[in-house]
Amino acid sequence: MAASVGRICGAGLLKSNSAISLNQISSFSTTREWSRGRKLLLATIGALTGGAGALAFALDQSVKASDLELHAPKNLWSHNGFFNSLDHASVRRGYEVYKQVCAACHSMRFVAYRDLVGVTHTEDQAKAEAEEVQVTDGPDDTGAMFQRPGKLSDYFPSPYPNEEAARAANNGAFPPDLSYIVPARHGGEDYVFALLTGYCEAPAGVILRDGQYYNPYFPGGAISMAQSLFNEVIEYSDGTPATASQLAKDVATFLRWTSEPEHDDRKKMFIKAMGMFTILAALAYYLKRHKFTVLKSRKIQYKPKN
Amino acid sequence: MKMPFRKMSPLLKMFNNLLIDLPSPSNISAWWNFGSLLGLCLMIQIITGIFLAMHYTAHTNMAFDSVIHICRNVNNGWLIRTTHANGASFFFICIYIHIGRGIYYSSYYLTSTWTIGVLILFTTMATAFLGYVLPWGQMSFWGATVITNLLSAIPYLGQTIVQWLWGGFAVDNATLTRFFTLHFLLPFLIIAMVMVHLMFLHQTGSSNPLGVNSNIDKVPFHPYYSYKDIFGMIIMLMLLYILILTNPYFLGDPDNFIPANPLVTPAHIKPEWYFLFAYAILRSIPNKLGGVLALVFSIAVLLIMPMINKKKFQSTQFYPINKTLFWSFLSIILLLTWIGARPVEDPYINAGQILTITYFLYFIINPTIHKIWDYIIFKH
Numbered sequence: 261m262a263a264s265v266g267r268i269c270g271a272g273l274l275k276s277n278s279a280i281s282l283n284q285i286s287s288f289s290t291t292r293e294w295s296r297g298r299k300l301l302l303a304t305i306g307a308l309t310g311g312a313g314a315l316a317f318a319l320d321q322s323v324k325a326s327d328l329e330l331h332a333p334k335n336l337w338s339h340n341g342f343f344n345s346l347d348h349a350s351v352r353r354g355y356e357v358y359k360q361v362c363a364a365c366h367s368m369r370f371v372a373y374r375d376l377v378g379v380t381h382t383e384d385q386a387k388a389e390a391e392e393v394q395v396t397d398g399p400d401d402t403g404a405m406f407q408r409p410g411k412l413s414d415y416f417p418s419p420y421p422n423e424e425a426a427r428a429a430n431n432g433a434f435p436p437d438l439s440y441i442v443p444a445r446h447g448g449e450d451y452v453f454a455l456l457t458g459y460c461e462a463p464a465g466v467i468l469r470d471g472q473y474y475n476p477y478f479p480g481g482a483i484s485m486a487q488s489l490f491n492e493v494i495e496y497s498d499g500t501p502a503t504a505s506q507l508a509k510d511v512a513t514f515l516r517w518t519s520e521p522e523h524d525d526r527k528k529m530f531i532k533a534m535g536m537f538t539i540l541a542a543l544a545y546y547l548k549r550h551k552f553t554v555l556k557s558r559k560i561q562y563k564p565k566n
Numbered sequence: 567m568k569m570p571f572r573k574m575s576p577l578l579k580m581f582n583n584l585l586i587d588l589p590s591p592s593n594i595s596a597w598w599n600f601g602s603l604l605g606l607c608l609m610i611q612i613i614t615g616i617f618l619a620m621h622y623t624a625h626t627n628m629a630f631d632s633v634i635h636i637c638r639n640v641n642n643g644w645l646i647r648t649t650h651a652n653g654a655s656f657f658f659i660c661i662y663i664h665i666g667r668g669i670y671y672s673s674y675y676l677t678s679t680w681t682i683g684v685l686i687l688f689t690t691m692a693t694a695f696l697g698y699v700l701p702w703g704q705m706s707f708w709g710a711t712v713i714t715n716l717l718s719a720i721p722y723l724g725q726t727i728v729q730w731l732w733g734g735f736a737v738d739n740a741t742l743t744r745f746f747t748l749h750f751l752l753p754f755l756i757i758a759m760v761m762v763h764l765m766f767l768h769q770t771g772s773s774n775p776l777g778v779n780s781n782i783d784k785v786p787f788h789p790y791y792s793y794k795d796i797f798g799m800i801i802m803l804m805l806l807y808i809l810i811l812t813n814p815y816f817l818g819d820p821d822n823f824i825p826a827n828p829l830v831t832p833a834h835i836k837p838e839w840y841f842l843f844a845y846a847i848l849r850s851i852p853n854k855l856g857g858v859l860a861l862v863f864s865i866a867v868l869l870i871m872p873m874i875n876k877k878k879f880q881s882t883q884f885y886p887i888n889k890t891l892f893w894s895f896l897s898i899i900l901l902l903t904w905i906g907a908r909p910v911e912d913p914y915i916n917a918g919q920i921l922t923i924t925y926f927l928y929f930i931i932n933p934t935i936h937k938i939w940d941y942i943i944f945k946h
Contacts, residue, residue: 522645538804
């Protein structure tokens with residue numbers, strides 16, 4: 261067992277493969293005459309140096325004290341992990357939060373109503389959602405643009421016709437498109453959750469301009485978006501108590517899905533791929549060992565003439 | 567006896583000499599697997615790249631959206647895109663290990679093979695840089711701006727060259743279209759260079775861990791190394807797909823999910839992880855031209871390896887102090903990679919400068935220690 265582990269760990273990876281070669285290396289090695297104590301001392305120094313480096317790195321990573329921003333704490337999302345899918349009930353609730361709260365200012369130009377089908381809504385439900393909005397289409401036979409109810413193929417409507425209009429309505433700030441907000445921010449959904457629930461009074465010395473609010477998770481602290489999520493600010497269709505943290509959690513899960521609609525397929529594919537690669541790797545390893553048996557077990561004999 | 571068809575056919579003969587009957591040293595270790603892994607990486611990049619090019623639009627107004635379109639609306643487009651993006655990272659992991667093995671076992675004594683190899687490295691780096699610009703995210707745009715501006719350090723002609731490269735007065739549509747053209751073209755040049763690399767290699771045969779003449783004991787490439795390479799390829803693909811299917815954007819930068827905006831500069835502009843060590847070296851030199859020269863020389867220094875290292879044994883494993891130096895050199899590169907990702911502020915500035923000096927010192931101290939060790943061993 262130990263030998264197998266050693267072999268797998270590749271203790272001898274840097275060395276050549278044949279016993280003869282190993283002997284030759286050994287006879288050339290200048291450390292073979294070192295005392296056991298000397299080798300032990302060197303190994304201890306190496307281990308301590310590595311350990312100290314790892315400790316410094318771990319401390320740096322845990323507190324990130326060298327940064328000037330507050331990092332979002334990590335949460336245990338139900339879709340974390342290699343085998344966990346998104347919580348689709350949560351994604352649906354998150355859609356409700358987006359539609360009733362966020363969509364007033366934020367666009368989501370890469371998500372279409374068809375994307376909801378089979379994920380959060382049935383086809384009929386998604387059609388009904390789409391029909392709630394009016395979409396500019398055309399031109400018609402007379403060359404005029406017209407309004408029609410939305411269809412599954414339509415993308416979520418933008419609250420503003422263009423960036424300038426969005427800035428004019430928001431004190432100069434441009435509410436970003438939310439389709440890819442999760443991967444576009446350090447911390448992902450943890451950041452979104454922390455931002456939405458992290459509003460507080462500005463500490464002494466922090467000066468905010470008109471229309472700005474304090475949020476320690478936002479770079480710089482001064483954010484133009486007011487706190488939007490409060491307890492019971494909306495009513496969930498499935499009856500889940502709409503606490504502020506529940507709303508934030510659901511919308512963050514929804515935003516993870518919008519940025520990565522393939523999330524569940526990806527993880528299913530991971531399971532399949534690992535099953536396949538494990539079998540292939542085992543077979544290929546066996547085949548390789550089998551072919552090398554002759555080479556590895558041969559003996560070379562030197563027969564001098566006469 | 568009748569000669570097998572594979573040895574007679576002019577076409578098959580080529581493959582036979584390359585992959586079947588090629589005489590190979592019997593004792594080469596797993597570190598010699600990375601050449602074939604690089605071939606696999608190149609194929610992965612070209613195949614996924616061709617599929618991406620079918621849907622990508624090289625226009626500043628549409629490039630970002632077309633990449634999103636690939637990920638959302640093309641069948642398994644997300645898989646092709648993430649395979650291409652992470653495949654580049656694996657390409658560089660394999661390249662760096664391949665070069666590291668070459669340094670450790672002094673494979674650079676195969677001078678022609680080594681030299682063309684360094685040229686392949688330069689071309690691959692250029693291709694990777696051009697490719698990173700294509701999604702037209704914030705980091706793509708600002709990365710392109712910073713790196714192309716390096717050429718402005720060239721005395722007298724710098725600014726003219728930069729504008730010629732941009733095709734205008736800033737990184738814009740003309741830049742994007744030509745970068746796409748070159749990104750598509752260069753991999754085929756790399757294939758040609760790889761063929762030259764292999765041609766030179768097969769003139770001499772591979773090196774081996776002992777550094778002795780391989781002709782003493784050779785075995786045919788197939789079945790020994792063909793099966794060994796297949797095993798290595800499966801392991802590499804497995805690792806690649808573990809990354810792609812569990813955390814596909816782990817090695818990317820969040821800023822590249824924001825469309826390029828010439829009016830908003832990201833807080834920290836940094837290249838992909840595989841260029842960070844060179845980026846740290848660039849930033850460590852206070853003078854712009856000096857920084858650019860150091861950046862180029864940090865790679866080009868590999869070209870002089872065959873000239874500066876003259877020693878009695880080929881492999882580093884017979885030189886204990888050089889062994890330590892080698893692993894220290896590796897640590898320096900890792901630390902430079904870390905520094906490259908940090909903001910330009912104390913203590914990272916000083917640390918970067920010290921590491922840059924030690925990086926280049928390796929190429930002076932290493933051959934010196936070889937000489938001293940040879941003197942100690944062979945003085946009697």
